[in-house]
Amino acid sequence: MTALLSGRGLSRTYRAPRTAHLAPRALTHALDGVDIDVHEGESLGIIGESGSGKSTLIRLLLALDIPTAGTVSFEGRQVDPAASARRLHWLRRQTGIVFQDPYASLDPRMRVGRIVAEPLWALGIPGDREARVAEVLADVDLPADAAGRYPHEFSGGQRQRIALARALVHGPRLLVGDEPLSALDVTVRAQIIGLIDRLRSRNGLSLLMVSHDIGVVQALCDRVIVLKDGRSVEEGPTSRVLRHPSAAYTQRLLAAVPTLPEA
Amino acid sequence: MSLEVTDLVIEIDGVRVVDGLSFRVADGERLGIIGESGSGKSLTALAILGLLPEGAAASGSILLNDREVIGATERELARIRGDEVGIVFQEPQTALNPIRTVGRQIAEAPRIHRGLGRAARREVAVAGARRVGLPEPERIIDRYPHQLSGGQRQRVAIAMALALDPGLLIADEPTTALDVTIQAEILDLLRALVTDAGMSLVFITHDLAVLAQIATHAVVMESGRIVEQGPVATLLTAPRSPATQGLLRDARATLWRPDEKEER
Numbered sequence: 001m002t003a004l005l006s007g008r009g010l011s012r013t014y015r016a017p018r019t020a021h022l023a024p025r026a027l028t029h030a031l032d033g034v035d036i037d038v039h040e041g042e043s044l045g046i047i048g049e050s051g052s053g054k055s056t057l058i059r060l061l062l063a064l065d066i067p068t069a070g071t072v073s074f075e076g077r078q079v080d081p082a083a084s085a086r087r088l089h090w091l092r093r094q095t096g097i098v099f100q101d102p103y104a105s106l107d108p109r110m111r112v113g114r115i116v117a118e119p120l121w122a123l124g125i126p127g128d129r130e131a132r133v134a135e136v137l138a139d140v141d142l143p144a145d146a147a148g149r150y151p152h153e154f155s156g157g158q159r160q161r162i163a164l165a166r167a168l169v170h171g172p173r174l175l176v177g178d179e180p181l182s183a184l185d186v187t188v189r190a191q192i193i194g195l196i197d198r199l200r201s202r203n204g205l206s207l208l209m210v211s212h213d214i215g216v217v218q219a220l221c222d223r224v225i226v227l228k229d230g231r232s233v234e235e236g237p238t239s240r241v242l243r244h245p246s247a248a249y250t251q252r253l254l255a256a257v258p259t260l261p262e263a
Numbered sequence: 264m265s266l267e268v269t270d271l272v273i274e275i276d277g278v279r280v281v282d283g284l285s286f287r288v289a290d291g292e293r294l295g296i297i298g299e300s301g302s303g304k305s306l307t308a309l310a311i312l313g314l315l316p317e318g319a320a321a322s323g324s325i326l327l328n329d330r331e332v333i334g335a336t337e338r339e340l341a342r343i344r345g346d347e348v349g350i351v352f353q354e355p356q357t358a359l360n361p362i363r364t365v366g367r368q369i370a371e372a373p374r375i376h377r378g379l380g381r382a383a384r385r386e387v388a389v390a391g392a393r394r395v396g397l398p399e400p401e402r403i404i405d406r407y408p409h410q411l412s413g414g415q416r417q418r419v420a421i422a423m424a425l426a427l428d429p430g431l432l433i434a435d436e437p438t439t440a441l442d443v444t445i446q447a448e449i450l451d452l453l454r455a456l457v458t459d460a461g462m463s464l465v466f467i468t469h470d471l472a473v474l475a476q477i478a479t480h481a482v483v484m485e486s487g488r489i490v491e492q493g494p495v496a497t498l499l500t501a502p503r504s505p506a507t508q509g510l511l512r513d514a515r516a517t518l519w520r521p522d523e524k525e526e527r
Binding site for chain 1: 299300413442443444446447450469470471472473475476496499500509510511512513514515516517518519520521
């Protein structure tokens with residue numbers, strides 16, 4: 001079966017700044033030969049700590065950055081990350097992304113209706129944009145009058161719903177989240193997890209989610225990849241990896257997660 | 264050091280944001296204050312140090328070993344802050360001065376409060392760095408914050424807070440910005456330091472699982488009020504207030520459960 005989104009041998013290196021005049025610049029391997037497949041309808045989590053390369057991986061998969069080595073394809077069609085924005089429209093139409101910080105990712109000067117409609121304009125999708133925005137705002141349980149208001153009028157959780165609406169407005173098949181729940185309070189986090197789960201089953205969405213939060217991945221993902229220092233150290237069904245981790249790093253990571261005593 | 268807060272009210276521009284808090288921390292006890300964003304937990308911590316922001320006013324009583332903080336003069340407060348109460352904040356990045364060496368910052372309070380000379384300051388800095396488990400204490404004190412990792416920076420912030428051996432340490436979400444493996448190290452460190460020195464601890468967090476690791480007693484806050492308080496073990500297994508029950512339910516829904524049945 002052809003995967004929906006697939007990466008092969010993805011690597012990305014950066015040149016570190018010089019530490020002294022004329023000193024050689026060290027190479028940093030942010031990502032080092034990672035293979036990844038997201039299948040239609042599945043929910044894949046990428047777990048890793050700071051510097052593990054998880055955000056770099058997402059950027060490469062969505063052609064937001066150019067890999068040093070490796071290739072990306074969507075349903076078997078090769079993605080050219082150096083192509084012009086217009087030549088990447090086909091990929092953008094199939095994907096939507098939600099970022100971590102709902103305060104930084106929404107333009108404070110734009111009304112919510114305009115923010116959510118942005119992908120429709122940017123990708124040149126015709127039709128009744130206003131109606132589509134109203135529909136997707138209802139999907140994320142925001143009131144109908146939200147479209148006429150500004151981001152600052154909303155709480156952190158509601159802003160993340162706005163960001164979700166924007167990610168979904170053009171009807172993508174893959175939703176990508178880069179720590180979308182990390183900035184939220186636990187009650188709000190539980191609500192957004194429920195919402196993402198509902199949207200997934202209702203729209204048959206596939207999900208690719210990066211998180212350092214094991215609980216979020218456990219709640220949302222069928223399968224998980226553990227990244228450490230730019231390499232994949234373990235991969236498998238979420239329940240297997242989290243219950244019986246085989247890599248030493250995964251074991252160490254899980255042992256560090258604080259847990260609650262059972263009631 | 265014991266802390267006794269009675270009927271604490273904090274108003275910002277006439278709006279009551281903390282409303283009648285009363286709790287006590289016995290000498291050597293570890294108290295957690297838990298609540299969501301905006302519940303008033305950080306303001307409560309700042310009030311204990313007399314550090315409320317402009318426009319905020321506290322009334323009621325805050326007793327540190329029977330000495331009143333509310334209404335204390337700036338001079339008395341300055342002594343309390345360095346000598347008697349230490350504080351660690353969430354973001355070590357913003358709590359540290361980027362253009363001063365780590366050692367100079369650790370020795371800052373001893374310099375001001377004890378008038379230490381250069382050699383003594385260096386000794387204090389090395390001892391402080393060693394106490395919080397920083398690698399190569401003699402060398403690391405000459406480095407700048409940006410040359411350290413996030414976990415190391417938080418260790419520096421803890422060394423600064425403990426430099427004058429305060430009787431009470433206030434930690435305001437000290438591990439929230441850290442990776443989970445580093446969080447575990449910092450929690451272990453705090454627990455060991457507090458126990459060894461017989462210090463009291465007030466630990467502010469939004470994370471029930473972190474609370475369970477560090478505190479013996481806890482206060483649950485919601486919208487500026489205490490909705491429940493008691494031993495942590497009781498709060499986590501038999502919460503009485505709907506607010507605590509809700510927090511616990513949501514935490515269980517989003518936290519990793521090691522023994523979850525294979526449902527996926």
